[in-house]
Amino acid sequence: MDGSTNSLDDVSAESSTGCPDRLSLMEVRLQAQEDEITLLKSSLADALRKLRLHDQQIPLLKQQLIAVNPAAARVLNHSCYVDGISKPCRLSTSSLDGCHLTSNRVRRNSERSKDPQDKPKLRLSKKAASSTNLLTRSPSLESRAKDLISSTGSQGSRRGTQSQSIKMFIRGRPITMYIPSDILNYEELKIDLPSQKLDLDWVYGYRGRDCRANLYLLPSGEAVYFIACVVVLYHISNQTQRHYRKHTDCVRCLAIHPDKVRVASGQTAGVDKDGKHFQPFVHIWDSNTLVTLQQIGLGTFERGVGSVAFSNSDAGTFLCVIDDSNEHMLSVWDWNKNIKHAEVKSTNEAVLAVEFSPTDTNNIISCGKSHVYFWTMSGFTMTKKQGIFGKYKKPKFIMCFVFSLTGDVLTGDSEGNILTWGKSAADIKTLGKGAKETLQIMKQTRAHEGSVFTMCLLQGGALLSGGGKDRKIIRWSADLAPERECEIPEKFGAVRTIADVDGEELLVGTTRNAILRGTFSDGFVAIVQGHVDETWGLATHPSQNIFLTCGNDRQVCVWNAEDHKLDWCTPLEESGLCADFCPNGALVSVGLSTGRWVVLDLQTKEVVSDLTDGNEQLSVMRYSPDGSFLAVGSHDNFIYIYNVTDGGRRYVRFGKCTGHSSFITHLDWSKDGKYIMSNSGDYEILYWDVASGCKLLRNRFESKDREWASYTCVLGFHVMGVWLEGSDGTDINALCRSHNKSMVAVADDFCKVHLFQYPCPKLKAPSYKYEGHGSHVTNVRFTHNDSHLLSLGGKDTCILQWRVKGAGTGDSKDHLASSSTVRSSSNSPENGT
16 A cells, blocks of 8 residues: 555656656547547448348339339349340449439429329339439449439439438538428527526535645635635535536646735636647636636746745735646746746656745745755755755655744655755855855654644644555644544545645645544544546436536446435446436446446445456446446447346346447437437447348438437437538537436537537537636536536536526427428527637
8 A cells, every 4th residue: 555655646746757748649640540440340341231231122112113113124234234245233332321313403303203194104102202212322223223213213313301401511421311200390409508697606626636735714604625627615514516617638737826815826827629739828817706816827838836935024016836747847926917027947857846045035846756855946946955865864755845933944755754945054165255144954753654744833843744554644742742533434545735724723635635623532524526537427316406426536426416426436346437327216327347237226325236248348338218228339330238127136148239330428218218329439420220130221311210218329310410511520529418318418529618508519519618627527417307407527526517597499390390491580689608
């Protein structure tokens, strides 16, 4: 445990050094190449499958044409001879799913068949007309097929809108979307902004795993901390939250002004979708009004801001900032005037903390890997002296430091010691007459087993220290005699930071992203909790305001959206990637990373069923509307269907949907529970008749009017407008239609949550865009009554709960029909995009 804890902290400390740019660029390129290979393989498999299907259709095609017109046989026979040699006639490899007329000439010829003089002529049945259209895809038969169609007439041409389709392209691959029958004129469809908006209601989580000095208590009774791009102000007694949301990427550090009102927060640089770095900055803002007072450092800091500190002796005039560049540039700013007062290269090693001396603005201390530096500011220049350890063992990391009331400096290190640095007289014999007094180690105190992660000075001069491996909080007297100690529970991890409430009560931030509240005598309880690794699985209860999350930290968490708290959490043996509640609300199924999936009882928290499908990760779990079936989508390209009995406690394999040429990404059940719509990693849309034995529906055109119980598939006619022009197929990770079918929420790969009107079948549809996540948004779900939307961050481990504002509109079908005719215009709100 010691080695793992210390090594984890060492890694986090060294993460800001080195050259990650080249490595990240290579990773992006490698991932892009792997995606291209996967796409090419799946496209080849798709093409071969369709070629085989075409060959199987040729005999049926001949029979249909011969039955209608014997001349068709001669057309086919003639076209199958090339240079006097009989060869099999292979039709074009374009999709068989769309048997629709695209030629204006064919359409005009069909219209001419309505002439009364043509009534005695033979008419093709719908199926025959559809099969004939296959011939129009073959260059060698196209002209003869058109002549044949115009001479025989077409009964289906009167319902030409039935066979309308449009295509969208993702990474050059065409995806055919069939227009529902109730859309009279697709071109006249007007897509407006949704009538609802989102407002951030609650933030779940805290970033303690890799950040320090990130928890403070304000005089207002609010604890201020951060996660993702949001600085949270949580009122401990009232259990309410306010949010500062002016950052554009993950917040990394905090500092409180001496007036205990103003706050400085620094952020990381972040990158755009092309891998280009944004510019980091520091915001100084008012914690009472949440108004930004100043932005400094834009264009100056590199990669991110690692540490910030206000001066004390001059009423907080200056702000010291250390960035995440290779040299860890240290700069001092007159922040109110936005003037950089001094700047100097700090060190190539990781820097963990910086502070002004409480009695002299010209003295600054910084510490980190293998160093503690004492800086002196003279005018616009900075000079430094390195702390000399002398006879004491030099630790690998100086983790933290505080100023004692006597003027000494106390440092906590990775060896578990507290070192007392005091001023000593100048060594005139060695350094000459110009020598000045220096800081030297006066005392070493053994404090913790493992690293000393944090220290907090109390008003009377007493000291609190927090340990890594031992997870202890120790109270020391002013002369460093231990007085009291306690140990926080192992499930919360090590002590990351400590904030004093009233001298007795404490707030403790931990390395497993929890904030604890308590005392030495009564112990500690969690008031803030969150995941500690990338999260993907999200499901909302069918009738209550609770939701479930799971991720790579191997934890299943059930949250109460009304009380804003964690109801319970249970460990998994593997990473949880997807989940869904049984419609009866009593159980939930969770898909894992190895092909295994478990069913949990919400009351007892016990596993009632444990099964495995394949040996690859599962990507989606979805119950049918009545709960009689469960569909399990896997990365082995299959969808496994189970019969569900005994109230969701018993599962028997019913069948397997086989036909996708890439891994399953999303799926939805039809409203009657008989059909499934699914998406795959190669941007394919397939439909399945589950009731008839998990059969693949070859003609996707037949599913254009089907009603779906849910809509989470990212590819489909009703949601094609959520895709931006030129989008990569991975730009959208998830979407979810509201239960009232009036809006659709989208989770994208660029830290944004979007809200569109539903249905949204036209490209470049307007939407509201919401920021807050600092990583790719992995999932979104509406609560059972559409009162809230939950969004899940990936690497930021953050859960954002959004309040839905504005009344829902009526049935989406009525809205679509009216939008395509007269009632299509509306005024777009000004903040839509």
